[in-house]
Amino acid sequence: MPTVSVDKADLYSALGKQYSTAEFEELCFDFGIELDQDTSLADPATKGLPERPALKIEVPANRYDLLCFEGIARALNTFVGREKPADYTFTEPKEKPLQLIIHQSTAAIRPYAAAAVLRGITFTERRYASFIALQDKLHSNLARNRSLVAIGTHDLSTIKGPFSYEALHPADIKFVPLNQTKEMDGSELMEFYKA
Structure with missing residues (x-):
């Protein structure tokens, strides 16, 4: 447990x-x-x-x-009856919907992807830490240490769509990991996370 x-x-x-x-x-x-x-x-x-x-x-x-x-x-x-059960609803965004394009190159590796935009959320330092801790727990449990699923969280004000989900050669991947400043390629990322 x-x-x-x-x-x-x-x-x-x-x-x-x-x-x-x-x-x-x-x-x-x-x-x-x-x-x-x-x-x-x-x-x-x-x-x-x-x-x-x-x-x-x-x-x-x-x-x-x-x-x-x-x-x-x-x-x-x-x-204990202090709150009613949560009632979540899906709402269409007021602006043009964002697009996630899933490339055929992912079919043999991880053929599925999903994306969601959460709006109206304000993060304090402790709330953000709790959110990331939840993401880590999901990676450890449900995602079987990221072997089945990998979750990414991004600040929508710092990125722009359409978004692309594709399999690339490690040398073609350029990414700055969370809480890091150095951009890494796929091979460097694997070494970084192995440690």
Whole structure:
């Protein structure tokens, strides 16, 4: 079962209640997840630099919606009746739809691709970190360490379509990895991520 680490104060704030450890363990048990660890209860002698206390929560392997802080908060709030179940709707964009072109060259490698534009989202530093952590959890679990699926996230204000999904020779790939400044080709990327 995957374990998700969430900020304790943020989660209790999102749930609208300060729980004792026993109360939160009971809520988790009733919902079908398990509190693995409350880092605020750890032996202070074993701690390094002070960090915000976290709750490490084990979630079922088939509940991808629970692999992040926001999913756990939403699910628990729905479970205790503080929120109604989410109702997502697809809306047509007001501007011309973006285009993703899938080239035949991908057929033997990864023949499928999907894209979505999320609008009306404001990222704080911690929200963005949670979003990337969710992406990493999906890569580790559902995507089988990126062997089945690879997810990319991009700021739409920094790129322009139409977008192309194609298989290229490693030397023809030019890319700047997340949190890096150096552009790399496909071979350099493989070496970079191998480390």
